[in-house]
Amino acid sequence: MTEQIYFYPVWIRLWHAVNAVLCILLILTGLSMQYSDPDFVLINFGLAVSMHNFSGIALTISYFLFFFGNMFTANGKFYRLKVEGLSIRLWKQLRYYAYGYFVNEESPFPVSPQNKFNPLQQISYLLALYLALPLLFVTGWALLFPEFIINKLLGFSGIFLTAQLHIVMGFFISLFLIIHLYVSTMGASPLSNFKSIVTGWQKLH
Amino acid sequence: MTHKNYRASSLLLAFLILTISLTVIAQEDEKSSVQSLKYNPEDFPSFEDNEFCLRCHSSGYFVLSDTVSGLSKRQAMCDNYNISKDNYYMSVHGSFSCTDCHSSEYQNFPHATALRFEPAFACLDCHGGDENFAQYHFEEIDAEYANSVHAQIENGEFNCWKCHNPHSYVPLARRDTLSTDFVVSSNQMCLTCHGNFEKFQLLSDKELTGIVEKHDWLPNEALHFKSVRCIECHSAQNLDILVSHNILPSDSAISDCVKCHSKNSVLMGSLYKFRVIESRKSSGFVNAAIIDNNSYVIGANRSEIMNLASLLIFGLTLFAMTIHTLFRIKKSKKQ
Numbered sequence: 001m002t003e004q005i006y007f008y009p010v011w012i013r014l015w016h017a018v019n020a021v022l023c024i025l026l027i028l029t030g031l032s033m034q035y036s037d038p039d040f041v042l043i044n045f046g047l048a049v050s051m052h053n054f055s056g057i058a059l060t061i062s063y064f065l066f067f068f069g070n071m072f073t074a075n076g077k078f079y080r081l082k083v084e085g086l087s088i089r090l091w092k093q094l095r096y097y098a099y100g101y102f103v104n105e106e107s108p109f110p111v112s113p114q115n116k117f118n119p120l121q122q123i124s125y126l127l128a129l130y131l132a133l134p135l136l137f138v139t140g141w142a143l144l145f146p147e148f149i150i151n152k153l154l155g156f157s158g159i160f161l162t163a164q165l166h167i168v169m170g171f172f173i174s175l176f177l178i179i180h181l182y183v184s185t186m187g188a189s190p191l192s193n194f195k196s197i198v199t200g201w202q203k204l205h
Numbered sequence: 206m207t208h209k210n211y212r213a214s215s216l217l218l219a220f221l222i223l224t225i226s227l228t229v230i231a232q233e234d235e236k237s238s239v240q241s242l243k244y245n246p247e248d249f250p251s252f253e254d255n256e257f258c259l260r261c262h263s264s265g266y267f268v269l270s271d272t273v274s275g276l277s278k279r280q281a282m283c284d285n286y287n288i289s290k291d292n293y294y295m296s297v298h299g300s301f302s303c304t305d306c307h308s309s310e311y312q313n314f315p316h317a318t319a320l321r322f323e324p325a326f327a328c329l330d331c332h333g334g335d336e337n338f339a340q341y342h343f344e345e346i347d348a349e350y351a352n353s354v355h356a357q358i359e360n361g362e363f364n365c366w367k368c369h370n371p372h373s374y375v376p377l378a379r380r381d382t383l384s385t386d387f388v389v390s391s392n393q394m395c396l397t398c399h400g401n402f403e404k405f406q407l408l409s410d411k412e413l414t415g416i417v418e419k420h421d422w423l424p425n426e427a428l429h430f431k432s433v434r435c436i437e438c439h440s441a442q443n444l445d446i447l448v449s450h451n452i453l454p455s456d457s458a459i460s461d462c463v464k465c466h467s468k469n470s471v472l473m474g475s476l477y478k479f480r481v482i483e484s485r486k487s488s489g490f491v492n493a494a495i496i497d498n499n500s501y502v503i504g505a506n507r508s509e510i511m512n513l514a515s516l517l518i519f520g521l522t523l524f525a526m527t528i529h530t531l532f533r534i535k536k537s538k539k540q
Contacts, residue, residue, distance in 0.1 A: 036504035038463045045462035045504070049424040097529075102536050146428055160501045164508075171515050175522060182526045186533075 005113055007202035012075060015066050016197055022059040025051060027174050034167065056140045063133060078116040081126055089119040101186070111204060121183070128176045132169045139166035244294035251302035252294075257312065258303045263290045269315075292373035306371070328365045341376075342446045349443060349450040362408055368394045378448050379479055388476075391434040399435075422460075432500060437465070437475050447479055466504035468492070473505075 008016070029052040032042040043051070070076035092108040097120070100108070109118040117125060139162045142149050150158040187193035188203040196202040246252045261267040265287060270277035293299055303311070306326055310317060329347055332338045350356055355363045365371075377387045396416070398404045405413045423429045438459040440449035464471045468491055473481055480494040490496055491507045 033466065033503050034507070036463045036467045038461065038467055038469075041463065045466055046422070046424065049462075049503075053424070102532050144425075146425070157496065157500065160496050160506070163501045163503070163506075167511075171518075175518065178519075178522060178526075182529075 003204045004201045005204065006200055007111075007113075007116065008197055008200040009073075009075075010200070011065075011069055011073075013197060013200055015062060015069065018062050019059065019066070022055045022062065023173065023177060025055040026059065027170065027177065029055065030167075030170050053144060056137075056144075059133075060137050060141070063137065066129070078122070079126060079130070081122060086119065086123075090123065093118045093120045097186075111202060124176060124179070128173060132172050132176070136166060136169045136173065139163070139169065243291045244299070246294075249294055249300060251300070251305075254302050254304070259288060259290055259293075262286055262288050263293075288372045296371075296373050296375055298371055298374065325364070325366065328369075345443070345446050346448075346450050349441075349446065353440075353450060353452040354454050355452050358408055367398070367408070385431055388432060388434050391436070392430065395435045395439075433465075433472070433476060437472060440475075442471060442474050444474055449475065463504070466502060468505065468507060470495075470502060470505035472502060 029043055029048040032048045033045065033052065035042075036045050036048075042048075070079060089109070096105060096108050099105075107118070109115060111118075142162050143159075143166060146159055146162075149162055152158060153161055184193040185191075187196070192203050249255075261282060265282050266279045267282055268277055269280050298306075308320055308323055310320055328343055332341065332343045333347075334344075350365075355367070377390060380387070398408060399413070400416055402413045417426070420426055420429070436449060436452070439453055439455070441451040441453055443449050443451065459465075459471070470492060473492055473494065477492075477494040489508055489510050491509065492502070492505045495502050495506055
């Protein structure tokens with residue numbers, strides 16, 4: 001029988017579910033606004049704006065729950081990056097995904113209660129959750145209250161630069177989501193990781 | 206130095222300092238009042254003649270005298286008849302003498318009631334058919350206006366001057382820098398009547414509805430008011446003239462966000478038209494004229510380079526995932 005460990009406490013699963021729904025809504029409404037076209041309406045523009053604003057505000061609240069949750073629970077330790085030997089660990093994991101996985105090598109960083117993320121996961125989660133998302137929040141809230149945005153920065157319109165940074169970060173989060181979904185299919189079975197984030201129990205493989 | 210001499214010297218010194226300070230302040234005041242003028246009176250040959258009219262019509266009051274009793278008193282000048290000298294001399298009509306357009310009988314005071322019925326010049330009376338003004342397309346503007354809701358006003362009281370004050374008019378839409386001030390001054394034309402019941406009722410018996418309440422469907426309403434002109438949505442676009450004058454009935458106004466928030470934004474044919482015609486700047490962004498104006502319109506500003514880069518990154522990611530999946534399928538078949 002495959003060994004299972006209780007990996008995802010209720011608060012993380014709830015946060016993850018809320019986060020997933022809100023991120024998908026934000027990406028779809030964001031794309032719909034950025035590429036709005038009278039001849040091809042993905043989501044009505046006014047509705048997309050309202051949904052994007054609402055989801056953005058809700059995601060900010062959800063993010064703070066995650067941020068403080070990580071600060072005050074043991075889950076935070078998985079996000080502490082050890083810089084020493086990082087490049088070697090990243091290379092090992094990358095090599096495993098590109099080659100070792102196909103020749104049945106042992107995973108260099110198997111999942112364990114002490115080691116929830118492999119180095120690639122850890123760095124991508126850190127970049128997404130502690131860099132891209134905060135930048136999205138700052139720029140998104142600024143665009144909600146554009147009167148607080150400085151008029152000019154380095155010769156460019158402040159509102160334009162804020163919007164561009166928001167779009168670029170939104171793009172990286174969309175890319176992260178796609179890669180995240182794909183890598184999630186690489187568990188014990190293609191659907192096992194999806195089941196884990198629902199039940200909390202992770203199959204070890 | 207004795208104590209008395211010391212006190213006297215101190216007083217003298219204080220007096221000198223005070224005198225010098227007051228003189229400097231007075232000079233500064235004089236200098237600043239001269240500097241505050243936005244025009245040089247010597248550039249305007251009619252300046253002295255106009256002063257006869259403007260001493261009342263720019264001061265906010267006039268002096269009413271009764272020749273029988275010899276009494277006189279100051280009366281407030283109605284706002285409609287007050288002219289800002291700064292605005293007038295900076296305007297396109299600033300070189301004119303008052304009596305070029307108004308009867309010389311206005312030089313008599315109190316003005317005769319009959320003068321109030323004197324027909325005012327309309328734009329075409331001076332500018333119609335004049336090759337020097339061909340670029341402004343006055344005839345087309347007049348034809349557009351004839352189709353607008355303003356021309357339908359029953360009592361026929363509407364004319365060019367209701368929107369364009371001849372004493373302060375400057376062609377802001379033709380200036381290279383489209384600032385927020387430009388939008389504000391354009392919208393102020395509309396709000397003069399549409400935001401002021403007293404003015405509105407002079408022209409219409411309709412009920413004046415609240416502008417803010419009526420536009421509360423706009424996301425970020427205040428930003429829209431600050432960044433775009435009323436006519437962007439409330440007039441029919443005409444690509445032959447710079448500013449559309451065919452004001453539409455309110456139920457025909459643009460209410461589809463995507464008309465502006467899209468690659469083919471109507472703003473490029475209205476608010477940014479002059480900038481587009483003059484500069485046609487290409488900075489890698491679709492509708493770069495909006496960016497050059499320190500603005501950002503969601504859906505209308507798209508970078509072709511960024512679109513390409515994002516498609517390339519997405520494409521490569523999907524390609525890598527597809528290859529990876531194929532190898533995974535191959536591996537699972539072997540097992």
